[in-house]
Amino acid sequence: MENRRTTLADVARVAGVSRAAASRAINGRYGTSEEVRDHVRAVAARLGFEPHAVARALATGRTSANRRERVQVLIVDPDPDAMAAKPFYGRVLTGALRAIGDQDISLEVRRVSTAPAVDADPPFGQILINMPGPASAAYARRSRTIALGRSAPGVAFVAPDNEGGGYQAAMHLVTTGRRRIGAVFGPPTPCAQERKAGFLRVMDGVARAVLSVDGDFTRARAYAATQELLARDPGLDAVFASCDVTAMGVLQALREASRRVPQDVAVVGFDGSALAEAADLSSVYMPVEDEAAAAVHHLLDPALPAPGRLPTLLTVRGSS
Template identity: 35%
Template sequence: MTTTERRPGGAAPTLEEVAREAGVSRATASRAINGGSRVSPRAQAAVAAAVRTLGYTPNPAARSLMTRRTDSVAVVVPEPDERVFSDPFFSLTLRSVHRVLDEHGLQLVLLLARRGTASEQTLRYLSGRPVDGALITSHHRDDGLAGRLADLGLPCVFGGRPWDDTDRVSWVDVDQVAGGRMAAEALLQRGRRVLATVTGPEDMTAAADRLTGWRAALGEAGVAADRVAVGDFTEVGGEAAARELLARHPDVDGVFAASDLMAAGVLKVLAELGRRVPEDVAVVGFDDLGGAETTTPTLTTVHNPVAAMAEEATRMLLRQIGGEGPASPVRVVMPTRLVRRESC
């Protein structure tokens, strides 16, 4: 059959026809199409020309068998779906990951892994290698994901420092401790001395590290650091924590909320109580993902480079998948900065 002949019934061209058109063996044509080695530049060019001439499209299933690749990456989020679809942290993370994957023609697979039984189901799913690698974000102390994924040998990168097995997996994080310190120093510089904080969940390293930085700065300044209420990184959780704090410590004149969503809840409670911000109580948040500019007053906050972290984590994972990364796990800690607005 010549290249100008129409195939019966309009059937798609086959790999054998590509090989014949290029003047190479079927095995050589397959390696050239699937990015394999041991293909000469001349043969590679001939196969590429044959593919264009015949309009050949590789069979994804056959390609997967040949390369042992699925061309997909999982994003694992051990959080309830209602939080994932309402928190700007997750939407920005997913957009940033997708942007990098799309540049490489790869598919994003979202796995919402509730803790407990569902987390075990996710691990069983990943053990079958349905994806080429996994990105994990918003993980918790009892997830055990770092060690389990390291045991599986599945390429993986964590967004945020995991609790355990930090020497077995790669991760990208912001300098959370420095961020907590910046928040404390911003309030201290404004002359506030009766300070309180609304932390994130105690089983997350981001919350623990921000609290560590906060306490260190207050300790150095000789200011009490025991006015603490635990939130859940949501606006409702911040509101509940603020009510608890202000009931116990009505004389508070400065609050650090460990996320901007919780800070919005704090501002709501202060407004209800008739406490002016920043005149009576100064407030600092953490994230700077857009919402800080829409609160009343606008929110002073610690910038969290979520997009940059997600993109870097994705590139690190792709290097792992391609066998291009270093032999040992990589750890990247990105700097942060204070963004001053009206609330402090």
Template identity: 70%
Template sequence: MMDQRPTLADVARVAGVSKAAASRAMNGAYGVSDAVRRRVVAVAADLGFEPHPVAQALATGQGGRQRRDTVEVLIVDADPEAMSGKPFYGRVLAGASRALAGRDIGLTVRLVAAPPAEDPDPPFGRLLINVPAAAATAYARRGRVVSLGRSGAGVAFVAPDNDGGGSQAAVHLVSGRRERVGAVFGPPTPCADERRAGFLRVMAGAARPVAVADGDFTRSRAYEAARELLAREPDLDAVFAACDVTAMGVLRALRETGRRVARDVAVVGFDGSSLAEAADLTSVYMPVEEEAESAIRRLLDPALPEPGRLPTTLTVRGSS
């Protein structure tokens, strides 16, 4: 005779939550609100659901194995060398780890070229990086998410003052009497767009035309973009690079074409990463570790107030 007893999947379906959320609610784990927990428990009682003792022991860590709630850092980046070549991500993980210190919550990282369409077993929460607005909104409907950078409608986010940082870079070049300015901007993301807007606004106010090339935050594309700019405008005396990785490609192009950095062409980056320090690069510093830490704390406690924009500061070095 077939077993007709209700299952956890039945409880999840009737309660209108995922199976993972139902399991967390039944076992008193992180990741569900009090309202959801009460609803799941009430549905389980109505259906006569009884957790299997072995499964419950495994879920709660009483059976020799312990399942930990996890926070997933979901990074959308088509660059296969992203984790090793972009210091930004390492700084994010440092800040996230700092926020989770002392908590029984694991940290996982997923690097994908596009947001996964399937989400059968969502984690306790997700920290979203470069996730398009529509996908971010969909994730937010299913669970806890916080985005690094402005994202979809209704999606909580933490971001630096990108617009202000772009403005600081432009003011520095204008005050340094740079007249023929180029810029290698980033991909069409909110953060990159904000940096672009701040930079161009100041340049327009100073009546400085800007030769523009689009980049994608990779060294290879930045190198190509810088070569294109120099071919179009051989007399450039300054280049703004929308991130430090982009600046590395710009510096290579300048060296190969015989330009002397700072004397002939000033270069300003954005991030303030270890790359900037190593390359003696003037760069707009953004507090990535604090940004990630703040985002994780809000992920753990959505009742916390929104942190607002984190300040950026220009660090002047030998490249300008």
């Protein structure tokens, strides 16, 4: 029988990896650990595998016809102006681009109102934001996936210590003597619910009632919610806003009601974005850029442990 040329499929089979993983390992591309690269290359050498010149050019991205690998940031947010109105998303893109650096990888951003069906041709990796748990699990079965924020069981995620941040905000208001405390919480997402839980844990511990309204992380909803809180208790002396954009709506409503900040009403936000610094807003800082960078690193090298939780820290400014 005529000797057959060793193929990439042969190398992948003997090495016990997928054909795509074998290609990446041989060509030194992202997406495989050093241990896997060494193993695959040793198998290739043992089998006498010689990459075809054209195939190698395709694999390494040195032909104009080759499409770059993509990392997609998939955002579920019904607000059509979300990318402009919410600094969080810009911070995510900044962190992701830092992690990608000069590698030949395209960063793609997609915002949708509701969770879409899984792509027939999914990108190399996906960072999911605000994706419902079942949908996250479906995406994870098709491509490398990591969520920003707790998601479905088994789906890797990276998130700030939201509950700890909510706890810090509440402790600050209580220990600085605020007694008639209101809150504009967030939508029914894991991150918002965790912030709410941490905040209420303090209030429950000191047997302090909290006037609250659920918001949606938009300024307009927070403005209306604050008006509602003031109507229910004109003597309100503190408001916790579940994100900095929410805090902007709170501050606007307080200003129009002639309530001085912080003399009459203290305000604490959550994010630690540039908005907080510009508005002299006390806010719980969360390291969004580090979260996004950790997510990208995990996509490019799944051998890295899932990032998990990153710490949050309250920065006290003039609003409280």
